Amino acid sequence: MFKIFKNMISFSESEQPQEAETDQLQLATGMLLLETAQADGTIQPEEEKRIHAIIRQRFSLSEADSRALIEQARTAQAENLDLYPVTSLVNRHCSNEEKCLLLENVWEIVYADGILDQHEDHLMHKLGTMLHLSHRQLIDAKLRAKEKKGTEKQDR
Numbered sequence: 001m002f003k004i005f006k007n008m009i010s011f012s013e014s015e016q017p018q019e020a021e022t023d024q025l026q027l028a029t030g031m032l033l034l035e036t037a038q039a040d041g042t043i044q045p046e047e048e049k050r051i052h053a054i055i056r057q058r059f060s061l062s063e064a065d066s067r068a069l070i071e072q073a074r075t076a077q078a079e080n081l082d083l084y085p086v087t088s089l090v091n092r093h094c095s096n097e098e099k100c101l102l103l104e105n106v107w108e109i110v111y112a113d114g115i116l117d118q119h120e121d122h123l124m125h126k127l128g129t130m131l132h133l134s135h136r137q138l139i140d141a142k143l144r145a146k147e148k149k150g151t152e153k154q155d156r
Contacts, residue, residue, distance in 0.1 A: 021093055026059050028086045029102060030073025032127070035083070036109045040117035050112040054105045087130040099131045100141055107145030 033054060037047040056066045090099060106127060110120045128138035 024089060025093055026055075026069055027073055027076065028089050029058065029105070030055060030069050031077045031086055032083075032090075032102070032106055033109050034070070034073055034077045036106050036120065036123060036127075037112075039110075039119045039123045040113075040115075041119075044113040046112040046114070047109050050109055054108060058105065083127070083130060087127065091130075091132060096133070096137075099133055100137050103128060103131060103133060103138065104141040104144050107142050108148060111145050111149040 030051075033051045034043070037043040037051060051070060052063075052066055055061060055069055056063065059066075059069075061069065090102065094102065103124075107124065110116060110124060124142070125138065128135070133141075
């Protein structure tokens with residue numbers, strides 16, 4: 001995994017084509033979604049389904065391409081994910097608005113199974129900080145995700 005992140009971190013915008021940057025950001029997004037789904041110890045079917053939907057919608061991918069990206073992210077994430085390289089990549093290449101949208105997507109994974117676990121909540125606050133977003137932006141993203149879900153999530 002560190003080889004993947006070394007490649008992710010070692011380029012500047014002028015050294016790599018836009019496509020490579022897009023691929024790396026897609027991989028980083030998949031990894032963050034998977035890490036969040038696993039924060040409570042297990043990935044629920046609802047979370048898995050929502051990850052696929054977010055990846056397809058966010059990146060306009062086919063079902064097959066979405067599955068391939070998620071498997072690539074799962075492989076990289078399983079190799080002992082360190083959030084710093086992932087969030088550093090996002091910070092370098094995404095606007096504040098894009099980071100807020102990403103955080104909203106990650107909150108959607110938290111809300112997918114209907115239970116807000118303390119580990120998920122902690123991870124979300126950590127991600128908000130690592131993405132250099134304010135607490136207000138974190139809460140706004142949370143509220144938008146709750147609204148999309150249409151139900152209040154039970155805290156545990």
